[in-house]
Amino acid sequence: MTTANNITxxxxxxxxxxxxxxxxxxxxxxxxxxxxxxxxxxxxxPSQAVCPGVCGIELVREYAGRIVGGSLRITSISKCRxxxxxxxxxxxxxFLNVSAVxxxxxxxxxxxxxxxxxxxxxxxxxxxxxxxI
Amino acid sequence: MIPHITALIPHRxxxxxxxxxxxxxxxxxxxxxxxxxxxxxxDGGRLSEAGLVENxxxxxxxxxxxxxxxxxxxxxxxxxxxxxxxxxIHSLPLVGQTLSTEVSFGIAVGSIRTLTASVTVNGxxxxxxxxxxxxxx
Numbered sequence: 142m143t144t145a146n147n148i149t150x151x152x153x154x155x156x157x158x159x160x161x162x163x164x165x166x167x168x169x170x171x172x173x174x175x176x177x178x179x180x181x182x183x184x185x186x187p188s189q190a191v192c193p194g195v196c197g198i199e200l201v202r203e204y205a206g207r208i209v210g211g212s213l214r215i216t217s218i219s220k221c222r223x224x225x226x227x228x229x230x231x232x233x234x235x236f237l238n239v240s241a242v243x244x245x246x247x248x249x250x251x252x253x254x255x256x257x258x259x260x261x262x263x264x265x266x267x268x269x270x271x272x273x274i
Numbered sequence: 275m276i277p278h279i280t281a282l283i284p285h286r287x288x289x290x291x292x293x294x295x296x297x298x299x300x301x302x303x304x305x306x307x308x309x310x311x312x313x314x315x316x317d318g319g320r321l322s323e324a325g326l327v328e329n330x331x332x333x334x335x336x337x338x339x340x341x342x343x344x345x346x347x348x349x350x351x352x353x354x355x356x357x358x359x360x361x362x363i364h365s366l367p368l369v370g371q372t373l374s375t376e377v378s379f380g381i382a383v384g385s386i387r388t389l390t391a392s393v394t395v396n397g398x399x400x401x402x403x404x405x406x407x408x409x410x411x
Contacts, residue, residue, distance in 0.1 A: 150317040181314045184289035186352065193289065194355040195315065195324035195331070202323065215323040218361035218403075226354060269361070 149203040155179050156196060160234060162207075168240040169208045173200070177229035192227040197265045201255040205241040209251060211273050213241075216250070218269035225262050232259035241271070249273040282339035283332055283350050288314040291329040292375075295336050303337040305329075307373045320366040321373075326401040330391035331355050333375045338387065338409045352410045356386060361403040367395045385409050 151157060156179045160172040175192060182190040198221060206213040227235075239255040250272045257265040276282075276295045283292070291313065297304040307329055309316065315325030335353035342351050367373060373393050380388035385408050392402040 150315075150322060154314065181289055184286035184314070186284045187286050188284070189352070191352075191354065193324075193328065195328045198327060198358075199315075199322060199324040214366075215361075215363050217363070218358055221358040221361070223355055223357065 149206070151196060151199055151203060154181070156181060157200070157235075164208055167208060167242045168238070169204060171204055171237045171239070173235045173237060174233070175227075175229050175235065179229070182229060190229050192229055194223045194265070197223070197227075197257050198267065200237060200257070201239055201253065201267050202271060204237055204239045205251065205253045205255070205271055208239060208241045209273070213251065213253075213271035214274050216270050216272050218267060221265065221267040221269070223265050225264050227259075227264050232262075235259055235264070244270070276340060277343065279336060281343065281350065282336040284352055285332055285335075288312055289328070290332075291315070291325060292332045292336055295333075295340065298337055298340050300341075301379045303333060303340070303377050305333040305336060305373075305375045305377075307375070309367050309369050309371055309373065311369045316369060319369050321369075322366065323363050323401075326363060326366070326373075326393055327355075327358060327361065327403065329373055329375055329393060330377070330401070330403055331405060331407065333377045334379075334387070334389050334391060334405060334407050335409070337377055337379065338407070342409075354408050354410070355405060356408050357406040359404045361401070363401045365395070365398070365400045367393075367400055371395050373400070 157173045241251040255267045339350040393400045
């Protein structure tokens, strides 16, 4: 069920729709559908729509928060690689794999790792730290 | 004179996160951006972490765009982020606050350019990172 507490920024701005979600402990696999009519594509870019890489980073933040049951803030990213350009509508589904593990048992700072891929293409990998707000 | 930002990068509202390039030379630039409530990457009255990263990346693209125009390009090149590393976020700027962003170019290999960037707000560091940006000519 969607409540006011889990309507995150990109969901509220209709960047994507969640098609499935499977969370097991500190990790989750989510399938998403990007909305080609989202207003972000008016500006990124007017002549050739491209999914902003930073929206991938934001998706990881939002879903890491979903896994740990709260809102997270990115404090650092040691490395985030974008390995292919994603255009809206190019993939029927995107698959986001996220793990969020507390650095210290019971702590509020999490080591987060994630990958985002389509049917046959890997788009992004990320490793960083996020803290509970 | 440095052209208007829309001549330097292809980004437009609601994904334009640089207002002006205030200084640029062969290897560095300084940009300013006042956080707009209508920005796509604003949430809860603050620029998100993704917004800070995008501001740094667009500042770098603006410098690449200025170089391209100086070299005779007819329009701004499209820059895409290849890699972000060593990112540290210290604070999320509020709507109405002005970001002051410094970019320093490193080496270029083909269309890939390495760079470092930092964002300050009222003189206080908000974020810093290293990037690899792919500039399509």
